[in-house]
Amino acid sequence: MFSLSADGENYNGRFDTVAAAANIAQLLDYRHFWIGELTPPPAPESLWNAEDWLEHVSVQDEYALEQAADWNGSTEEQRTELEVQVRKVMGEWLDRHGLRPAFFNVYNAKAYQFVGGVLTEIPENV
Numbered sequence: 001m002f003s004l005s006a007d008g009e010n011y012n013g014r015f016d017t018v019a020a021a022a023n024i025a026q027l028l029d030y031r032h033f034w035i036g037e038l039t040p041p042p043a044p045e046s047l048w049n050a051e052d053w054l055e056h057v058s059v060q061d062e063y064a065l066e067q068a069a070d071w072n073g074s075t076e077e078q079r080t081e082l083e084v085q086v087r088k089v090m091g092e093w094l095d096r097h098g099l100r101p102a103f104f105n106v107y108n109a110k111a112y113q114f115v116g117g118v119l120t121e122i123p124e125n126v
Helices: 018-027 050-059 078-098
Strands: 002-006 012-014 032-039 105-115 118-121
Touching: 002 018, 002 105, 012 032, 012 078, 018 032, 018 105, 018 118, 050 078
Parallel strands: none
Antiparallel strands: 002 012, 002 032, 032 105, 105 118
């Protein structure tokens, strides 16, 4: 999936092909334009990390005491188990409440122009 920009910063539209995006650029009479690949962000729950969470807990006032220094003796296997369980619950919660991201990120944008009616990529160093 692709998106179109007149300035290389603000992208609009979702197109199945570069050609479809370029056709719109031509209809809008863009002299120079950019077309970038749309990529969805990673699933939010995939970004949850047990080690990050345990670290967050450990810096709370109640856990920063000398007596609590060794409270987290979890193994890698236990942290992996926690991640699997929490990510599943988070994914279900996101789905239940319709909170999945609806946006896309733009990558690999390239500048184009039409030369004699032919779509031509503009080299980056121009």
